[in-house]
Amino acid sequence: MLKDSNIMAVLPAKDISRAKDFYRDKLGMEPSESMEDDSVMYRCGNGTGFLIYQTENAGTAKNTQMGWETDNLEREMEELRGRGVAFEDYDFPGLKTENGVATSDWGKSAWFLDSEGNILNISQRA
Numbered sequence: 001m002l003k004d005s006n007i008m009a010v011l012p013a014k015d016i017s018r019a020k021d022f023y024r025d026k027l028g029m030e031p032s033e034s035m036e037d038d039s040v041m042y043r044c045g046n047g048t049g050f051l052i053y054q055t056e057n058a059g060t061a062k063n064t065q066m067g068w069e070t071d072n073l074e075r076e077m078e079e080l081r082g083r084g085v086a087f088e089d090y091d092f093p094g095l096k097t098e099n100g101v102a103t104s105d106w107g108k109s110a111w112f113l114d115s116e117g118n119i120l121n122i123s124q125r126a
Contacts, residue, residue: 008041009050009066012058013116016040019052022115026083044068052116059117067121073101073108076122080112087112088119 013019016038023029023042032043038054050066070076077087077100087100088111095102100110109123 006047006049008048011050011052011065011114011116011118012055013052014054014056014058015116016052016054018115023052026080026085026114028083061119063119064111064121065118067109067123070122070124073110073122073124077101077110080122085112 011019020031020040023031029042031040032049033041035041035051035053039051041049041051043049068076081087087097089097089100090102090111091097097110102109105126107123107125109121111119111121114120
């Protein structure tokens with residue numbers, strides 16, 4: 001059943017054109033298809049992907065909404081910073097970042113916002 005199916009994240013956007021520009025210019029991604037005029041699909045590794053759709057609810061979530069796993073967090077952050085992505089700094093009980101990176105026994109993670117206020121993450125397992 002579902003455990004054997006591909007999974008797809010769904011992200012909201014107040015302005016789908018602005019979101020497309022962000023994902024192209026900042027993350028280097030091109031849409032794989034358009035579902036309708038107000039939504040777009042992106043494909044990533046291993047059959048994964050995400051849909052962005054236009055809604056006024058964008059940017060209201062206060063939690064990580066989607067993340068990528070990498071084998072070199074610092075390299076990814078350097079490239080993204082070079083494209084103008086700013087990483088978030090957090091200081092919560094159980095989560096503190098230094099220069100945008102949180103480190104734990106699990107590995108390392110960093111968070112940034114997309115153009116629509118969605119909280120995105122990249123991580124590297126230890």
